[in-house]
Amino acid sequence: MEQNLSLYRVFYTVANTGNISKAAEQLFISQPAISKSIRKLEQSLDVTLFSRNSRGVQLTEEGEILYTYVQKAFFSLQTGESRIKKINELGIGHLHIGVSTTLCKFMLLPYLQEFIKTHPHIKITIECQSTNHTLQLLKENKIDVGLIGEPERPHHVHFDSLGEIEDIFVSTKTYLNNLSLRTNHRDDIFRNATLMLLDKENMTRQYIDDYLAAHRIETNNLLEVSTMDLLIEFSKISLGVACVIRQFVEKELAEGELVEIPLPFPIHRRNIGFAYLDNLQQTTAVREFIEFYNTKQGLALNKLPVHS
Known part of the structure; x- marks a missing residue:
């Protein structure tokens, strides 16, 4: 033939x-x-x-x-x-991105908003999964790019940092005042408060669990939540003390709607960025996106003040 x-x-x-x-x-x-x-x-x-x-x-x-x-x-x-x-x-193509719900709303959207303006014919599919699952999809070549926390052992994964994020604990003044009236132990907030964390599938939760264990911080009343949005909203209605990312609650902190809980030991900041497999032949759409975010590196985080 x-x-x-x-x-x-x-x-x-x-x-x-x-x-x-x-x-x-x-x-x-x-x-x-x-x-x-x-x-x-x-x-x-x-x-x-x-x-x-x-x-x-x-x-x-x-x-x-x-x-x-x-x-x-x-x-x-x-x-x-x-x-x-x-x-x-026309620059038609298809781009598969993996990202957690939290990072999708607070970090990916600003990038996509501008990328779509300059590349309107590229079809974008977003897999909203935990960071661990996103990393697994990346290694299985089921997505092109993942927006994740920097992995400890990349194993053939190229990571482009967009900047650092900082985990903090917040609540309302009302919740802290009521907690003090109930317990008379304002200095031992974590043991007495309702502590709200992301579920165990989330890399942030694993990071905070390691922090609590390393510093022997005891918790007695734990509420697990699936998304950062819910953590922020629950803390705003005085449901408890929530572990959130500082950059995502700057407005609430500045306006006094939420207050930061002082920590006996600082939580080390983490790198967030885009990752993709090394030595993999990339489509035009993937190359365009990598080139785009490299030129716009820091777009999302630079718009939010970061405390030193």
Whole structure:
């Protein structure tokens, strides 16, 4: 079949023109070469494809049957070529991004908002999963790029940092005052308060659990929440003390709606950034996105003040 592809192009052109000399002109080859190609195809199929007449050549019955299939094949090829050209001209592509719900709202959206303006024809699919799951999808090549906390052992994962985030504990003044009235132990907030953390699937939760264990901070009443949004909202209605990311509650802290709980030991800041597999052939859409965020590095975090 492979060796006959050029023969089928000659056959298709001769059938369309009905004339060997016109086919030779279109294909920029000699008439004898056209005739030789037709004979070779007829021999390989063991049929006669054309009959000659005074005006040129005409398809035989077998030739008509073959032409029907060859015509569809060349139409499909032409359609494919047109689609590829359109993709290149418009920058059409598909980008799969993995990200946690928290990072999607607070960090990814500012990037996507500007990227879509300059690349409106790239289709974007977002997998909202925990950071651990996002990293696993990345390693399984099921997503192109992940927005994650910096992994301790990357293992063939390239990581581009966007900056640092800082975990803090917050609540309302009302909650702290009521807690003090109930317990008379304002200095031991974590043991007496309702402590609100993300669920254990979240990398942030694992990070905070390690912090609490390392400093032997006891907690007696724990409320697990699935998203950072809910943690922030629950803390704002005085449901308890929530562990949140400072950059995501700057407004509430500045306006006094929430207050930061002093910690006996600081929580080390963490790097957040985009990650993708090393040594993987990337699509145009992925390359465009990587180039975009590298030029806009720090866009989301720079818009939010970071405490030193």
